[in-house]
Amino acid sequence: GAVVSQHPSRVICKSGTSVKIECRSLDFQATTMFWYRQFPKQSLMLMATSNEGSKATYEQGVEKDKFLINHASLTLSTLTVTSAHPEDSSFYICSARDQSVRGGSFGYTFGSGTRLTVV
């Protein structure tokens, strides 16, 4: 089935630095990518939706200048957390839509997530 490869799985960075998270769709074209954040014991919160070749649409309260999303190709989307601070420590996960899939499988595949710790 469709696979989304997300890297890195875990990253620790110093406060003030930037971190890039990559999501690659393997064997399918990801026309739409969703980016989520999940704090411990809380729900998945949608941060932004990106369509290939277009600017991402950010959810209310998500700073677009802090969370830079690039979806320049059909197989790669990146999320860059700029000037990270300890409060940005969270589980970040992407989900890609496989346009070729129809029916019950829904066509959305998740990456395995990135656990970011900012110290």
Add this chain to the structure above:
Amino acid sequence: RKEVEQDPGPFNVPEGATVAFNCTYSNSASQSFFWYRQDCRKEPKLLMSVYSSGNEDGRFTAQLNRASQYISLLIRDSKLSDSATYLCVVNHDMRFGAGTRLTVKP
């Protein structure tokens, strides 16, 4: 009111029990409904879609009540391995409910 609401639980049930979760949604025009399962520190995985007429997959039954705007998930004969957080998704904009945590105990 949130677009999608779930009882966060936790639900603690013994093995073999039947347990049901609900998920209410605010947008009456919603068309697509899904249940996902998320294990601790892992990505969500699709459990089942929810069809208008209701659908069953082994021990799992999903139902849609459009009049009251909620979907439900019923798990029969609970197994230890069913312990997880169950998330509902309404519509293709992929917004998740807060999730309901289930713990099945021996």
